[in-house]
Amino acid sequence: MEKLSYVSDGSKTAWSTYLQQIDRVAPYLGELSRWVDTLRHPKRALIVDIPLQMDDGTIRHFEGFRVQHNLSRGPGKGGVRYHPNVDLNEVMALSAWMTIKCAAVNLPYGGAKGGIRVDPFRLSEGELERLTRRYTSEIGLIIGPQKDIPAPDVGTNAKVMAWMMDTYSMNQGTTITGVVTGKPIHLGGSLGREKATGRGVFITGREVAQRSGIEIEGANVAVQGFGNVGSEAARLFRAAGARVIAIQDHSATLFNANGIDLVALGEWQSANKKIAGFSGAQEIDDEAFWDVKMDILIPAALEGQITPQRAEKLHCRLVLEGANGPTFPQADDVLTSRGVTVVPDVICNAGGVTVSYFEWVQDMASFFWSEAEINERMDKIMTEAMVHVWDKAREKECSLRTAAYIVACERILMARKDRGIYPG
Template identity: 70%
Template structure:
């Protein structure tokens, strides 16, 4: 087996999408292109068996993964997701996008990602703790504050990070708060972390809208996915005067052309765990979400949502990728041809990992910042990163995604070149 990319990926798979994105950026890398193959091969992938005793006394086995894609710029950084559809190929792609994302916003991290193939909704709290602790023990040989720092992702949260931190700490014999980020505040978590990804979507969206002459006051926004990212972004856009005209989550799709009442919507989300039961809106079928008339579209659910067919139906001026890999390469081409600006995931949703970086730094120093300080630092990093990517896009006359990859890949491959090959 020569590499972890030995299985030819389908074009529409997350890994296939990532490889296509790398191919598109190679012409803009100059002499560094000789190192580009580095980006197509994960450095390390670990598949682990997770046996746990269930509440009914039976023993079940679950499959877990941790992939470190590239560590040239620093320790691995990336979330852990619990989902019944998690595969090695998906985790490879998510780790690779973390490599690009961290470099795009110039954080001193490489890219990593983890996951367990499980539906956490089918587990009791005790079973969830067991699966988390066993998974942490199994991947413990490759994670650590200076090696690889997990964080929350789909279906994981601060409680799961607390269990991971405690398990790792017990195994090394010392409290190691910096081994994960996204922890509870009183265990070394950072203020501002929960809404950081959504805030990053808003900040990059605000900057992009300003550059294309789109006034946020009265702008119509459609949001797919209403978890931490989608809901936080929606609240911030509404606070800037925008109207949230459509929302889709696992409980359904709702629309109101006059704008959804955010306070009522958030109350429904807290009460029901979804927005499907919100009374002050019309229900439409999920596929019709892509036909909603809007100015800004925020895909903040899972990857591979915007296909070429859906891209032809989108009626927005601006697409803000709150999710990782929501747009297929063929759809990217359609949106570009139609003049719809896409702010890519690797910059748009980088607010979460940026505040994770702040948390990691605070844990090392045991000195913590206020939420206002966090937000000011976050906004500056996001604005500066988008400015550089925008300038690169204009200079080469390429889409923002290709420009973001060009900026990131140059930083990654320069580090690779300067470090050299060992032995």
């Protein structure tokens, strides 16, 4: 396993990207900067071996992770990712971004993240269940509804959360629905959770577009990633009068200058598990996606997508980060110099964790809300958070990303300062 450094070396890794973001916000923190190293060190990182009996009787081993970055403001919160590229560096960064995200939206959580280095699509359902249950048992000593609450992420879903909840509950001897969020509705899940992240992208995009003089009606939108986040954000922008002219996923890049029929594409994707081959748009080269003339770009896939080179040629006015960490710090500088507004991931895609918070509250109280109530509460929280970040950016004359980090870091470090260090 690669040796990980806790100092920024400028390399293109998720963790070094996060550290550079902390370096940039530190000068704005005043007397709280004394505590800023708190944010450069994960509180706890667990690496587990997961032996799995395959359907053919062979035994394979997979490596799993759970990182709790900071718990000063409450229990850890963050997803579980099943992907072939999962490693400790990535999980540390994702847990740190969750710390910032929860504080930026003012949720009473710290940041955590987990994952297994595996291609879930190469496993049978039985193998996937056995993998999940063993992983849950291995990390069970550090998770819990008052310790650390996992949720779905890339490669996981409500079914995986149900297996995690059941495994944890069996080991505890009683049903504990609040140990995870993103569960099926009938097992304590929340209405509105599946579409929440994409809805949050639209809400924050709407607020920033209004303040930036960008008309959504008639705007051209491009979306990278057409899962829960990208598809819902695209649908809401289309409903508001925008044209979604380019969509990219792992299988293809689609382009239609007149707008892609999202309903037809969704039906095609459901039937074929990919967007490649859809007849309602032209397939173009993947790199050509970054040359499309658009007003709004929504990167909603994986981290590290907007490089400085891509930022130089982007034709857009607004970037809405539906994914975590899609923009390198150097690319941020390029976009800023070109007058492109970036709504950062830690506020833009926080709709998912906001409704996860609602789910956790509902589980703890055993009292559930309607979807209309969920959406209304989320809209209020996301709008207030975005306006606060916008105002902070105007006050400090900085980017929205730096402003979001200022807001979040002040809340986290104030909690750290007032709690003190135990034992002293």
